[in-house]
Amino acid sequence: MSKILTEVLSANQGYASTFDKGHLPLPPARGFAILTCMDARLDPAKYAGLSEGDAHVTRNAGGRASDDAIRSLVISHKLLGTQEWFVIHHTDCGMELFTNDIMADLLGQSLDTATIDASGWHDVGKGPGSADGKYINWLTIKNQEQSVVEDVLRIRNHSLVPKYIPIYGFIYDVKTGKLVEVPDAMKAGSPL
Amino acid sequence: MSKILTEVLSANQGYASTFDKGHLPLPPARGFAILTCMDARLDPAKYAGLSEGDAHVTRNAGGRASDDAIRSLVISHKLLGTQEWFVIHHTDCGMELFTNDIMADLLGQSLDTATIDASGWHDVGKGPGSADGKYINWLTIKNQEQSVVEDVLRIRNHSLVPKYIPIYGFIYDVKTGKLVEVPDAMKAGSPL
Structure with a gap:
């Protein structure tokens, strides 16, 4: 089992051990929704003051x-x-x-993680890449x-x-x- | 200003007043990603043990x-x-x-919130609805x-x-x- 998987399951065990939210209904209690970025630094529950069941x-x-x-x-x-x-x-x-073209070019070279520096993105993967990145709008x-x-x-x-x-x-x-x-x-x- | 907007901004003011995560880098520190449901009862940061910047x-x-x-x-x-x-x-x-057909039917009657009981979904909105619900796969x-x-x-x-x-x-x-x-x-x- 990977380190991450072990850590996540261990954290979950801790959360479940004091869990007291099993009664919450399905519809959001406070009646609103947030659309936001997946960025790791964002915790919408914290930055918007949400408890489980709210939104x-x-x-x-x-x-x-x-x-x-x-x-x-x-x-x-x-x-x-x-x-x-x-x-x-x-x-x-x-x-x-990045832009759609940059992403398509990087994926065309390899699927592996690229690096970025002051001169832009560099693909350091071993390949093969895929041309399918061209067919996606990366928004x-x-x-x-x-x-x-x-x-x-x-x-x-x-x-x-x-x-x-x-x-x-x-x-x-x-x-x-x-x-x-x-x-x-x-x-x-x-x-x- | 709506009650919800006031509450969210007030909660955010509290969060920002003790915020000490301004130094976090963009890439997730723990190198993983979670894909999960928008359901209000789920707090992935809590159930998987994430701090800001992790994943x-x-x-x-x-x-x-x-x-x-x-x-x-x-x-x-x-x-x-x-x-x-x-x-x-x-x-x-x-x-x-629900199913794709149920959702298309409900949206066809009105865009307003429907209700559900033991006999299924009922549209109680005033309309008009839209046929566009038929063209979406609701997954x-x-x-x-x-x-x-x-x-x-x-x-x-x-x-x-x-x-x-x-x-x-x-x-x-x-x-x-x-x-x-x-x-x-x-x-x-x-x-x-």
């Missing part, structure tokens, strides 16, 4: 409003009753460090404020999203732990 | 290996160095409570063990996923807080 948390690379994120949000409202949604990107996001980010506005707008304008749901747009600052409002996103996400 | 956490409705989840996992390994992945579904998942689940195996296999067989990454399959029990191994998924996710 849905959807995460992907960038916290982007992908079709899959929208699938999750529509289920969250339609079947499980959430009435307010947050889109939260963050400073120093990995999605700002990279040029500007965080702009990506939050874009994603809030995409959700706002989706045909399966009710016009009355407020969608809030924020950037989480990884240096300070603060949620910083994106005014244009708040405007874009206002109920219609 | 990537990707979440969607069901914890499914959607194209978007695989996009996130490939970025996680290729650019940010994770070397082990967990797929963690859970008991009493909302994704077991529902019939059997949790089977869905974990399927998703681990889908990731294992993806052309952009290196054969050497172990993919672990678990079910989180919402009644006990325990991670329960899915043996067939562990086998399916073994390095090749």
